[in-house]
Amino acid sequence: MLATNDATLLAYIEEALPVEQMARLEEQLRNDPSLREKLGNLIAQRDSGVHSIGDIWRRHRLSCATREEIGSFLLGAMSDEKMEYVRFHIEVVGCRFCRSNLDDLAESHHQEAVTARRRKYFQSSVGRLKQSEG
Numbered sequence: 733m734l735a736t737n738d739a740t741l742l743a744y745i746e747e748a749l750p751v752e753q754m755a756r757l758e759e760q761l762r763n764d765p766s767l768r769e770k771l772g773n774l775i776a777q778r779d780s781g782v783h784s785i786g787d788i789w790r791r792h793r794l795s796c797a798t799r800e801e802i803g804s805f806l807l808g809a810m811s812d813e814k815m816e817y818v819r820f821h822i823e824v825v826g827c828r829f830c831r832s833n834l835d836d837l838a839e840s841h842h843q844e845a846v847t848a849r850r851r852k853y854f855q856s857s858v859g860r861l862k863q864s865e866g
């Protein structure tokens with residue numbers, strides 16, 4: 733059973749939990765009317781304008797690395813301390829937002845490398861290929 737304190741439920745609302753935790757919590761919510769009520773109260777409190785520092789921190793993703801920092805992490809172009817922080821945030825904390833950015837940047841980097849390799853092959857073969865006689 734997943735711990736269902738207010739912080740966990742608020743992270744659920746913000747879709748900030750790892751996928752496995754989200755799935756387990758959804759199962760609990762389906763089977764526990766009191767937990768659904770607690771979640772509803774938290775949503776109402778949040779929507780009424782009552783904010784804690786933690787709410788503001790999570791909503792604005794103040795602990796998340798910027799997309800540029802995640803790109804630097806991908807390339808290994810940052811200090812060891814910052815590399816460890818981003819790695820911990822993505823792999824241990826399980827931030828889905830930062831993981832999505834990392835996956836997107838990795839795919840983009842891969843596509844750019846493939847395009848550059850193709851361009852290099854094409855440019856190296858210009859003038860070396862025979863034109864077919866027509």
